[in-house]
Amino acid sequence: MSREEEQRLIARVVAGEPAATRELLESYQGAVYAFALRLAGDAALAEDIQQETFLSALRGASSFRAEGSLKGWLLTIARREALAQLRRRHDTPTEPESLESLGVSAGWGAGSPEDTMDEREQQQQMERALGLLSPPDREVLLLRDIEGLSGEETAAALGLPLAAMKSRLHRARLRLVAALRGDTTEDPHGRA
Amino acid sequence: MEEREVAGLRCSAVLELLSDYLDGELAPEARAGVEAHVAGCNVCERFGARFAAAVQTLRKLPAPAGQEGAADRLKARLGSR
Numbered sequence: 001m002s003r004e005e006e007q008r009l010i011a012r013v014v015a016g017e018p019a020a021t022r023e024l025l026e027s028y029q030g031a032v033y034a035f036a037l038r039l040a041g042d043a044a045l046a047e048d049i050q051q052e053t054f055l056s057a058l059r060g061a062s063s064f065r066a067e068g069s070l071k072g073w074l075l076t077i078a079r080r081e082a083l084a085q086l087r088r089r090h091d092t093p094t095e096p097e098s099l100e101s102l103g104v105s106a107g108w109g110a111g112s113p114e115d116t117m118d119e120r121e122q123q124q125q126m127e128r129a130l131g132l133l134s135p136p137d138r139e140v141l142l143l144r145d146i147e148g149l150s151g152e153e154t155a156a157a158l159g160l161p162l163a164a165m166k167s168r169l170h171r172a173r174l175r176l177v178a179a180l181r182g183d184t185t186e187d188p189h190g191r192a
Numbered sequence: 193m194e195e196r197e198v199a200g201l202r203c204s205a206v207l208e209l210l211s212d213y214l215d216g217e218l219a220p221e222a223r224a225g226v227e228a229h230v231a232g233c234n235v236c237e238r239f240g241a242r243f244a245a246a247v248q249t250l251r252k253l254p255a256p257a258g259q260e261g262a263a264d265r266l267k268a269r270l271g272s273r
Binding site for chain 1: 235
């Protein structure tokens with residue numbers, strides 16, 4: 001959907017056109033649910049976040065500005081809903097760590113494990129590794145790498161300057177590689 | 193991790209630039225510097241390949257299953273507003 005089409009769709013939503021609301025849901029409910037599920041790690045919570053996101057989006061549709069994408073706007077709302085829910089459950093601040101030590105944890109300088117996993121196994125391993133990360137690491141990876149928002153949109157969704165978002169993204173990717181490495185190392189089938 | 197300097201760049205400098213390299217956000221000169229280092233440093237070549245493969249797998253993850261019920265309940269909730 002082009003930016004112009006997104007703007008037209010939102011204008012129809014604001015005008016109260018039921019078909020436009022249906023189109024909005026059908027186009028973005030999957031991305032919002034997947035984002036919420038991976039960020040919150042719980043299907044029931046993901047449904048709550050998805051519902052609150054669309055309720056909030058429909059209430060505030062007139063506030064949508066076309067500088068960013070509609071998907072970016074919806075995921076920004078979903079992130080806010082998710083963090084509010086997660087804050088109620090637990091807080092997991094990320095410890096500051098040097099880039100080198102993150103790299104070493106990720107296997108920088110170590111030998112390369114033999115890769116014998118098929119695509120499905122790699123995806124399952126990736127989902128497990130994502131689940132091990134802190135919410136701040138997970139959300140930047142979800143927005144930028146999985147949902148494919150631009151760097152600027154991801155930074156805006158996180159409320160960060162672009163340089164700070166990029167730094168967080170790089171560290172999150174290193175922690176993800178470290179988590180994958182831990183998963184491979186602990187593989188009971190001895191693939192490490 | 194034993195640091196080396198190859199093609200005028202230390203391994204730690206390459207580590208710092210990996211995401212920008214992967215995202216195509218390095219200036220041509222910096223990009224060429226990373227490529228020259230990696231061509232002469234098997235440690236960074238190995239790690240860079242693993243890092244890039246992980247990001248590629250992440251980017252291609254399929255949507256999680258089990259959304260059908262959620263979609264129905266979402267429509268019902270919005271429909272009852």
